[in-house]
Amino acid sequence: MSTRLQGLLDGQLDRHSEVAAAMRAQLPEIQGVADELIRRLAAGGVLYTLGNGGSAADAQHLAGELIGRYLRERRPLPAVALIGDAAVVSCIANDYAYDDVFARQVTALVRPDDMVVGFSTSGTSPSVVRGLAAARANGACSVAFTSVRGEDLAAQADLAVVVPAEETARIQEMHVLALHLVSELVDRWASELEEPS
Template identity: 85%
Template sequence: MTELQVERVLETQLDRHAEVTAAMRDQLPQVQAVADELIRRLAAGGVLYTYGNGGSAADAQHLVGELIGRYLRERRPLPAVALIGDAAVVSCIANDYSYDDVFARQVEALARPQDIVVGFSTSGTSPTVVKGLAAARANGACSVAFTSRRGQDLAAAADLAVVVPADETARIQEMHLLALHLISELVDRWAAGTDHPKTVESP
């Protein structure tokens, strides 16, 4: 490609990112609802369990890092577990049962009614994510889906859902990251107190 063609490709990607970001304003009530429910359950002694596949697995781990570590403010660590990090457990379930059960089996074992289970799926059709949220609801825990407009069935099956108004995987993942940062901001303010000084961010 010529330099001009490369520039146009990059500008098109940035323009589309900005377009979807603006459209996410319509999802702010859902983002706030997820944050409010997460705060309510953490305050009552609940735990966040979260998971996803591929890039969505990274989002799940990112969210856990923001809770156990911190987002911007110094505060107590908050209980959160990513269900994708234990290779022995994941491979055991995949080998002895099915890969489709790798999250559902863990949720069935761990999630209690006071807990909240968050599944990330750009497509909204991943069997592992669908079955994991079904297990959460069966256990009486709150089920939350982060998905896209391709995942309306998953969103409808969850107690709460953040639905990105896009079809492109890259844009969906970018908006999931934005949403989890917005949620982390609200959780931070609750856990640290709104008048707590912001700490210096670490790399």
């Protein structure tokens, strides 16, 4: 490997480590999201997730960790990634506008005991912002996973995990870290419920 390429890769790894270390300041917010999600799941609520592009993958990832498992054997937890139904998403995008794909689904499905988590690296994605606004209008808990540029999205959120970075790659890496931390706490709670006394 050339010295120049090595330096480039080292710089990316160094920046990842810096942002990951700075995420310690977000641990109270991450725990707050997990605690509220646990409270809502215990009350019979459902987690709904949404996002576009790489953030859609994060939305599906979080829903998958709850329906499947993170580390422990336990019952499946109710979670739905709203990006996952191509027919519904393309129908809404075609008949209305792409900016409405999440808000219409949230309005139709989400109830006050539920939680809606929106992922957006920019924090300005109209479809995600409108989706969280619809969640609040329905009385559900709205959560933003965003970045320091994400004021638009955070304004629609009851809870927010804000990555202290502006580079898309670093933001996405920290969103995965944060969703894994939430998954760990929820997974532990759900598995402890099922342990014999």
